[in-house]
Amino acid sequence: MITRRTLMRALMAAGLAVSVGSFATAAEPVRIGFAIAKTGPFVIASDPQMKAYELWKEQVNARGGLNVGGTKRMIEFVSYDDQSKPEQAVRLYEKLITSDKVDLLIAPWGTPFHIAIAPVLEKHKFPVVGATAASVRLRELKPGYIWFTTSAIPDKMAAELTKLCVENKVKSVSVINNVLPFTKEFRTFLDPKLKEAGITIKTSAEYPPDVKDMTAMLTQIKQAAPDAVLALSYPGDSALYAKQAKELSVNAPIQFIAIGPTEAFFAQAMGKAANGIITIGHWMPRDEWKGSKAFDAAYRKKYNEAPDYLDSSLAYISLEVLEQAVAKAGLDREKLRATIAADTFDTINGKIKFDGVQNTITPTAFLQFQNGNLQLVWPTGFASAKVQQKKGWD
């Protein structure tokens, strides 16, 4: 008797046969696994990374596939939703390794997720080039199977931001920070550095992520009239700060907004008023970095918006490192690990080399909006333009 179940099975078997048949002629695709937030509170934050992944896959497949030790193989993603939960990411990376048996792994989104999966990678001796993670806690991870491309680690940023202030003759600052982990960590390193440099903290406040109005905080800052305002924000409150600082004419010549300004919405919301705002970032499209302008253009073409100078570029850089390592070492995990750990890689962010878990070449840097574009303004030598004072909000 033909039941619906047997019919379905027959159809599925037929479908499988067809799909297997169609691949039999070409080289097997390389299966690359990852878990990322596709639902839950981090879905917006993880989006620029996801977009960089998709773009890279499309580009590599258009070039005929990924160079695996000399053979070109098409890329296939095996991706899961970690539901914005690190413990879920742990389970999924375990599953990707043991049950899906993927050929390569790429990074999840966010610091806690990288930290959570590190022991799994260690256990299975599976190398992963990390992308969007930044915390001093990364250095506590056992070096070996995970590396981080970012140079925006809070303690170094605190030191560099202080230097930037000193160089621009800042004697007093107002500091506000979102209480979420990254900005809080940034803050704990920033205050001592500022004091060391003899910079007075005139006003100081912390605010919750669901802040709706900053009038009270900003009125205080306006009265204190500091030389610099350091707003350690997350994307959600970055434009709120800028809009209300504009309304109240908070006119400090140096204004720093930590996370948010590199995302496309910020420039759309602020327009010309964004000019002069300094933010975190160590990437921009520039001639010196081969492929950076092409990446920027391809991203804009595919998604009709600018890449996030922070997260999209970090994700893309991590893929470039992996791609070059695989071209040399193939898919053997030990060889791959040794290559990533020892080699120097050419990326859209210039040369990258790891020492332990960290990228040792890219310096901790800052971007500034100048004439509507983000320019690297810090540190000198790495920068593409000089720091400009913010001249009002018009």
Added chain:
Amino acid sequence: MAEALLSGQLLFSTLVIGSVYALVALGLNLVYGTLRLLNVAHGDLVMLGAYGAFWLFTLGGWSPLLALPVLALGGAVFGYLTYRGLFRRMLQGDGAPQRLEANSLLLFFGLSILFQNLAAHYFTVTPRAYQYLDQVWRWGEVAMTANRLLVLVVASGLCLLVVLFLRFQVTGLALQAVIQRREAAQIVGVNVERVQALSFAVGFGSAAVAGGLVSMLEQFSPFSGFPFTIAAFVVVILGGLGNVFAGMVAALLLAMIETYGVALTSPTYRSILLYGTFVLALLLFPRGLLGRRQLR
């Protein structure tokens, strides 16, 4: 600090935030009042309204101000259709309203997830924002961004219109009658059916307009609706379910906590103050701040 408290700048912020909360809560309150349906998808309608204004502006070149009547109409038609298509049939039969009251939470929750995911699918999760009327005007000591002033005027104007409508229009009075005594209203000849459809239309329409207004002020994404649902719930429960006028007073109170409360303490106390007041108000005024007397 004292200077800041008296400067008028905080008052302006309070009024802007308060008027938005009032407008958002208004729609929730009307639908709850007439049908005893708790629309947990209300904030998502605000989100959809924001997208409506955004697309009309960026793709169609429509001024967001011109888009507002279109959003109102679109929201109202959507509300009417939702009522006709989803709820009317469920409201028929014995004891149906009581049964639906419990089910409506699940139903609206489903709608909320549906709206969010449809928006995420078609509009992507990228946060959206645009610039509109963002020059700053000064009036004495008070600095006002033009779009915030516009939001204040439009949102409070609409709230006032609805209050006048409820007080002086026959249809408005019928709506109030249904809110207060559903069966009695039916007996004296109020067309409950029509009133319910109307409350859906006004409720959805006002949410869409609120969304259009909010889109001028802040960036939004498919998941931006939920905080508005929460704020509207707090406002509606503070004011008393179904009590539209008291809801507006509660919206102002909520906004005062966001600005003055925070100014007097610290921004980190925002949630403590907000929900502390909420719990305290529920203990002291279990029927809402102005009780039910206002409406009798």
